[in-house]
Amino acid sequence: MKSLTILFGVVRRNKKALLGFVMLLGFLFMATLGRVVVPLSMDSNYALRFQAPSFSHPLGTDYAGRDTWALIVHGSTDVLLIAFCTGFFATLIAILVGMLAGLSGGWVDLVLMRIVDVLLTIPQFPIMAIFAALFRINNPVSFGLILALWSWPVLAAAIRAQVLSLKQKEFIEVCIIMNLPMRHIIFKELLPNMVPFIAINFINSARGAITASVGIMLLGLVPLSVTNWGMMLNLATVSTGAIFVPHAYGYVFAPIFFIVMLQYSLICFTSGLEELFDPRLRR
């Protein structure tokens, strides 16, 4: 409840954050209630294929005459689910590794940070594409997990740095002198101080996951449902040649537009958060 109050505080004080938040709510609404409100018929009707936007099909139709708007609405669930899973798993791994490295120090720290360095060097998109394609991913959750395996190192290094600097602060030293359990230090002292920071990074890895998952699906390496925005792009640009059909612009541009809007809402929301937590950025 307290975190909700803080969230509304952020949104009230910062216009950018408000814009991002409202748009995000719109996407969440689309992914949950939208599925129920907007019916999707998967029947193909080739007489109606590649139609331009019209009153009955606000975003036109796809290669099989299905309504693009309905595809977008039903696909949003998968897109958000992949983004959320990546953000969740990446943050979880990063907190574990960062805390472990920062708190234990010594050779554990050294080994973990070497691993982080190596993972940061290996190009992300290629290795994600390899894993996603060769492990034959077929559902959003495992796709999110695969992407998360390669998106945690930056956050882990940052959390370690935060732990190292917080360790020097008096309130942590007091805890150590009072012999409070490690559990208490981690969950009651360290983590609450990093919440804003972790929240921002959670959103950033979710954003990265949207880009990566759409790109990998665009190449046709991970075949998920045809409603997924990345799959729609793959079908439009590669498989069905919709990009060459003049009337099909609704089908080609709709997924691009919604991906960009989703990314933009996340960027606005995080930059609002950053300004709030780092007063130097306020003007």
Add this chain to the structure above:
Amino acid sequence: MKLFFKRLGIALFTIFVTLVITFVLLRAMPGDIVTTRAMELNVQQGIPFSQAMEMAKAQLNYDPTVPMYIQFVGYVSNLLSGNLGESLTYRVPVLDIVKMALPWTLFLCSISLFFSFLTGCLIGLVVAWFREWKWLDTIATFLATVTQAVPDFLIGVLLLVIFGINLRWFPLRGAYSIDVTPGANFPFIISVLYHAILPAMAFICCSAGSWMLSMKAIAGSILSEDYINVARAKGLQQKRILVHYLGRNAIIPMIPGFIVALGGMLGGSIFTETIFGYPGLGYFFGRAVGTRDFVLIQGLLLLTTVAIIFLNFFADIIYAWIDPRIKQE
């Protein structure tokens, strides 16, 4: 010098780990890839299974019956002699594919990076210089945020549809037209530049914004330094302050980022190159993953990573050379 050797040590260590990863990658894949490959050969070319099995082992350079460490020694010694194996789908040595594809990727990456860096820095400098014009800052920052929201390959699709397919201003695929003969002749060079415009634009559009933002921040902080005030108080020409006092000092911290970004581009070029059918490393990488060409995947991943390691190493050294404070750490 001590720093140099420390960085070199880290770079070499990272290369070693990458070797292990590419080595393990092939062996950790779900399913028995040797048997799968042997079955493919068995069906496609009608080779008896036992013989196909031997062929598959040779092609993949992977014999599951030999102990791991001997396999690894064999893998590394092959690499050291410049043998990256033979592509399963293209039937040519991986090294040949790399030799063919690498120049295209380097060309495309360097021109796009150069122009995005140039435009980004110039706009950032101008925005910081005219600080009192609030609207300029607002517009530039807004545009930078929006363009950062778009992955470059999506801008690529947009540009392809608008300028390639509908307006027919630019070619859709490839690195040069089939009408010209490759070589140092004028029509070839024009054709190469012409084909590079759309893919390069896709990258420039979405990365110039981030250069702009960091340039604006750096230039903004330099403008409040004392030596700028001194220069102003001395009554130096505005142009001189802008170019020699502000511009020169602001560009220095950006240079290591430029080198690191080149490494990042090598890894990120899969999507853009595939969309434009541009025959660079990324294009072949995408194809290799799609066709499960393990040997090619292994070779390309290794080479890209090694290139990135070298570029990062280079950036570190340059950074220490530019900024002596780093050395003291």
